[in-house]
Amino acid sequence: MIGAPDRPPGSRAPSARRVLLARAVSALGAAMLAGCDRLSRSEWLPPLLALGEKLSSAAQRGLAPGALAQEFSVAEISPLFRSNGTSDPDNPDYQAMVDNRFENWALEVDGLVEQPSRFSLSALRALPARTQITRHDCVEGWSAIAQWTGVPLAQVLAHVRPRADARYVVFHCADPMEPDGTGFYYESIDLEEAVHPQTLLAYEMNGERLPVAHGAPLRLRVERQLGYKHAKYLMRIELVASFAHIAGGRGGYWEDLGYQWHAGL
Ligand SMILES: Nc1nc2c(c(=O)[nH]1)N[C@H]1C(S)=C(S)[C@@H](COP(=O)(O)O)O[C@H]1N2
Numbered sequence: 001m002i003g004a005p006d007r008p009p010g011s012r013a014p015s016a017r018r019v020l021l022a023r024a025v026s027a028l029g030a031a032m033l034a035g036c037d038r039l040s041r042s043e044w045l046p047p048l049l050a051l052g053e054k055l056s057s058a059a060q061r062g063l064a065p066g067a068l069a070q071e072f073s074v075a076e077i078s079p080l081f082r083s084n085g086t087s088d089p090d091n092p093d094y095q096a097m098v099d100n101r102f103e104n105w106a107l108e109v110d111g112l113v114e115q116p117s118r119f120s121l122s123a124l125r126a127l128p129a130r131t132q133i134t135r136h137d138c139v140e141g142w143s144a145i146a147q148w149t150g151v152p153l154a155q156v157l158a159h160v161r162p163r164a165d166a167r168y169v170v171f172h173c174a175d176p177m178e179p180d181g182t183g184f185y186y187e188s189i190d191l192e193e194a195v196h197p198q199t200l201l202a203y204e205m206n207g208e209r210l211p212v213a214h215g216a217p218l219r220l221r222v223e224r225q226l227g228y229k230h231a232k233y234l235m236r237i238e239l240v241a242s243f244a245h246i247a248g249g250r251g252g253y254w255e256d257l258g259y260q261w262h263a264g265l
């Protein structure tokens with residue numbers, strides 16, 4: 001196994017205010033999603049995006065759950081950004097897609113959604129994009145700043161319309177973690193993190209197509225969380241009510257090995 005973080009991230013007890021706010025946000029999200037089941041996308045999308053904006057304006061007032069991660073200037077971009085964990089998936093299907101410049105790659109989005117969908121790279125590129133310069137912090141003890149461009153996950157969720165019982169977003173990756181080609185890397189976040197304005201499905205790094213070493217063709221950027229949450233080599237996004245039935249049941253490859261699911265900075 002390559003690039004194993006050598007210690008778990010520090011776990012902080014969430015403040016009572018944070019817990020209350022998180023509950024309020026989930027309740028708001030659930031109520032909104034439930035109410036939107038019968039609405040068309042044009043009616044459904046704005047409230048979802050508005051929720052993300054509410055979270056970020058709450059952030060500006062210093063309320064924890066919607067806080068924005070710090071953004072940096074172009075001058076602060078790191079000249080070197082390590083590749084960590086998998087840097088070239090040992091998966092013949094993935095390698096065939098690399099050879100084909102990801103023409104045949106598509107992101108599956110399914111699970112507890114009204115409209116299961118497949119998105120080609122060009123379909124994702126056609127959606128409104130966001131660019132942000134952020135710092136990546138790995139629990140192995142290194143950090144690096146890069147510019148990321150991608151589609152806010154909220155936009156993709158607005159297309160597939162999560163059902164009222166959806167609570168988590170699970171990211172399934174192309175890289176097997178076991179020598180026999182099984183045990184694919186995976187991660188998960190909750191819906192609050194999923195609709196946060198800085199949560200992106202990124203297809204560009206520092207203005208270039210995302211390199212294989214950093215997760216081509218698509219990776220998650222979830223800027224308020226430690227490095228291992230930023231799933232690379234995305235193949236499928238699944239909306240679930242619980243992740244107990246997936247792999248080791250703890251919501252992620254490293255979580256199954258004992259790391260915290262809440263990897264908030
Ligand atoms: N699919 C996949 N995603 C992954 C990993 C991995 O091994 N496989 N490693 C994680 C860890 S621990 C870190 S620090 C970052 C590293 O991203 P980078 O290679 O762009 O530096 O990716 C995360 N996402």
Ligand SMILES: [Mo]
Nearest residue numbers: 138139227228
């Ligand atoms: Mo990491």
